[in-house]
């Protein structure tokens with residue numbers, strides 16, 4: 001659909017990101033990790049009206065985890081495979097193709113970095129997101145579900161660790177297998 005401009009975030013983007021996406025602690029943390037080479041924070045922007053007048057509004061994001069996975073099963077079965085994490089689109093802009101654009105932008109970045117596959121974890125109950133990933137060429141791996149820990153950042157800096165059982169879905173990026181091109 002081509003509705004959003006997707007860019008790798010920089011420190012200067014933080015105030016605008018927090019304005020629409022909240023989660024200041026999370027994004028500060030990810031920007032610091034990005035600076036250390038741990039991953040890439042991609043943000044989708046659309047033109048809109050903000051408190052400061054007309055400008056870009058952050059409408060979604062995905063963090064591409066390039067470092068070794070925290071989960072032993074992922075490190076064992078998919079060593080060195082990047083993970084797409086924390087994909088989200090603001091509530092008022094869902095179902096407009098922005099999530100798809102974020103996924104495709106992340107896949108293109110990974111392809112350019114030499115990756116041949118990509119993976120992600122999705123909560124067992126999140127059928128809507130599972131349907132989206134399946135439509136975009138992701139298939140569930142054959143090694144079973146994985147217990148992950150979601151880190152929830154509360155205002156004030158407190159971190160809550162939330163266990164979540166996930167399906168692991170994988171997509172091949174080889175041109176012969178359809179991707180990462182649309």
Ligand SMILES: CC(C)(COP(=O)(O)OP(=O)(O)OC[C@H]1O[C@@H](n2cnc3c(N)ncnc32)[C@H](O)[C@@H]1OP(=O)(O)O)[C@@H](O)C(=O)NCCC(=O)NCCS
Pocket residue numbers: 086087088089090093094095096097098099100101121122123126127128129130131132133
């Ligand atoms: C999942 C999500 C990022 C998709 O972004 P989007 O811009 O709405 O996606 P697109 O418009 O490209 O594609 C629409 C598809 O997303 C999925 N979707 C729509 N709303 C959703 C929601 N509230 N939660 C999860 N998935 C949703 C559906 O599969 C939908 O297609 P369909 O209903 O026609 O089959 C977005 O809905 C979201 O932020 N959801 C809440 C957070 C979340 O579940 N993130 C995924 C974690 S693994």
